[in-house]
Structures are given as structure tokens and as C-alpha cells.
């Protein structure tokens with residue numbers, strides 16, 4: 001049976017997949033069953049930061065798998081302890097909890113905020129504020145935190161204690177905090193799934209101040225923006241913030257499932273022994289992969305991400321039927337001329353050997369961070385041909 005028939009027969013059909021089965025990848029290219037080559041502008045949705053099958057990453061992961069693949073959280077391992085050290089040193093925060101995904105990292109953040117507030121201020125101060133068009137994950141509570149009505153169906157009852165605010169609106173935040181009952185504000189510095197919307201620096205800095213005044217935790221969901229994606233190790237570093245909780249996942253493991261909640265001083269001891277856990281959390285193979293990613297992303301590497309991001313932004317702005325470019329670093333969105341469906345562009349690009357994403361009505365670009373300027377240009381030329389075929 002071919003791969004797609006096998007999948008349709010035995011897999012729950014929760015994904016609308018493209019008719020492509022990838023069988024091998026190297027750097028920024030992958031090949032399908034028929035041997036057709038694709039250039040990757042997706043990184044597996046912001047995951048394969050070092051591209052496919054990076055040599056050092058692959059060797060380190062393989063060596064760890066051959067040495068010790070899992071021990072449970074009853075014992076220490078060096079890869080997890082070292083990864084925690086690196087995340088603390090690079091973020092300026094204080095301690096780390098490891099899980100396996102973005103949703104799980106956000107669940108941990110939400111539990112932390114609720115307990116922090118209860119420990120210090122008593123019951124009934126449990127509301128987490130999130131911003132319209134946010135995306136925080138697919139578990140029931142992460143969906144409850146996701147401020148998009150379209151996700152709030154089928155699965156009632158959702159978790160209580162979430163209020164949604166308009167982005168970049170300080171008055172709305174101020175008023176809601178004044179009403180009381182709030183334990184945290186959770187936000188994405190650039191909304192990924194929500195359509196590459198960036199928060200402005202003034203909003204972020206003032207929001208942080210307001211949170212401090214009310215002893216409300218500022219929790220930054222960097223599941224997509226983190227680990228070099230925007231040209232700094234963490235997107236909050238563009239704005240000189242010091243969040244109380246930072247959540248990470250997608251790009252951290254270079255392709256292996258890992259998530260992390262990183263805590264600032266204020267809540268670094270909020271979760272005590274027995275308060276939270278995860279069987280696979282801190283898995284040594286995933287952490288060994290993440291250690292390679294973290295070591296590779298030095299200042300030189302990050303400066304290159306910023307330069308490549310600027311180059312891509314300029315090339316995209318110059319394309320036919322592109323009306324605007326948003327986002328930061330190598331996390332960009334292109335607004336298309338009215339009447340052009342992003343999904344149609346993505347499909348035609350795929351047929352021509354370029355893998356692309358959408359975010360709402362925009363095209364979304366999340367190429368591997370190791371991509372070269374020439375490879376970016378190669379993808380943009382494929383896109384130019386596709387877009388030139390649409391008359392808007």
C-alpha cells in the first residue's frame with residue numbers, strides 16, 4: 001500500500017494533508033516518494049531550526065540514544081541538567097520545567113500562575129488574560145486560553161478563568177486588571193497561527209509594568225518565536241523585557257519533541273515537589289538534540305538570522321500580488337492581494353517544489369534558520385512565478 005492510502009486507512013483523519021509523503025531530508029531540501037525535491041520554507045512549522053538531519057545534531061542524538069534513552073524523572077541526567085543551565089543563562093530567568101510540547105509548556109505556565117497567586121493572595125484570583133487571535137495549543141486548557149472563537153466549539157465545558165483582551169490596547173488591560181481576580185497575562189510577541197501580528201514595544205513594556213504593579217505574572221508564549229526564530233534567542237529580548245514565565249517548544253529540540261517552561265525569580269519555586277510532572281519530560285535524547293541547537297545559536301548565528309530575515313522581507317515586499325509583509329526575523333507573513341487565497345498559492349508552490357505555510361489569510365514563512373541567502377532567493381523566485389499567475 002502506498003503511504004497516503006495506508007494513512008487514510010489507519011490514521012484518524014484530523015489533518016488535511018498535502019498529497020506528498022516525504023521520505024528523506026538534508027539541510028533545506030527534502031525528497032518525496034517519487035524522488036521529487038522540495039525547498040523548505042516551513043521547518044516543519046518552526047521546528048527544524050537546523051534544517052533536516054544536521055550532521056552534529058544527528059551524531060549527538062544517535063550517540064545519546066545508544067547510551068541512555070530514558071530514565072524517568074526519579075533520576076538525574078546530564079543532558080537535561082545542562083540544557084536547563086543554558087536556558088537559564090540565555091534567558092536571564094531562574095529555573096526550568098521540561099515537558100514535551102508547546103501546549104504542555106503553557107499548561108505548566110497556567111498552573112504556576114494559579115498557584116503563585118493562591119499562595120500569595122488566596123483563592124479567587126485565578127483569571128489568566130490572553131490576547132485576541134492568540135494560539136496557545138490544543139489541550140483543553142490551552143484551547144481555553146486561545147482567544148479565537150473558532151476553537152471554542154465541540155469540547156464543552158472548557159476550562160474556566162480566561163479573559164480575552166484586544167492586542168496593543170493598554171486601556172483595556174489597565175481596566176481589566178483594576179477589576180481584580182487576575183493572576184497572569186499570557187501573550188505571544190509575534191502571533192504565529194493568528195497571522196504574524198506583532199505587539200508593539202510600548203505596549204509590552206507598559207504591560208510588564210502594570211503586571212508588576214498588580215503582582216500578576218507576565219507569561220510570554222515563545223513556543224514559535226523562541227530559539228532564534230526572530231533573530232534574538234528569545235523575542236522578548238528585542239524589547240528588554242523580563243517575563244516571569246517563558247514557554248518554549250517548537251524550535252528547541254531541532255526536530256525532537258520537547259517543551260519547557262522557564263521561570264523568573266518571582267515564581268521559580270512556586271511548583272514544589274509533587275505539584276507537577278511529565279513522564280517523558282527532560283528526555284535525555286531530546287535534551288541532547290536541544291543542547292546542539294542551543295550551542296549552534298551563538299551571536300554570529302543570530303546576527304545572520306536577522307540579516308537573512310531582512311533580506312527575505314525585502315524580497316517578499318517586491319513580489320507581485322503581495323500587499324504587505326509582517327513579522328520578525330525568519331518568522332514572516334505576506335498579505336496577499338484581495339481575492340487570492342493563500343492556500344491556493346501554497347498548493348501551487350508545492351507543485352513547483354517549494355514548501356510553504358499559511359497563517360489565517362496570509363502566507364507564512366518559517367524557513368530553517370540555517371538557510372542561505374541564495375536559497376531564500378531560490379524560493380522567492382518560485383513564489384514569484386506562482387504569484388504572477390494570479391490576476392488580482
Ligand SMILES: *Cc1c(COP(=O)(O)O)cnc(C)c1O
Nearest residue numbers: 101102103135136137192223224
Ligand atoms: C504551536 C504553538 C503552540 C502549541 O504547541 P504544540 O507543541 O503543538 O502543543 C503553542 N503556542 C504557540 C505560540 C504555538 O505557535
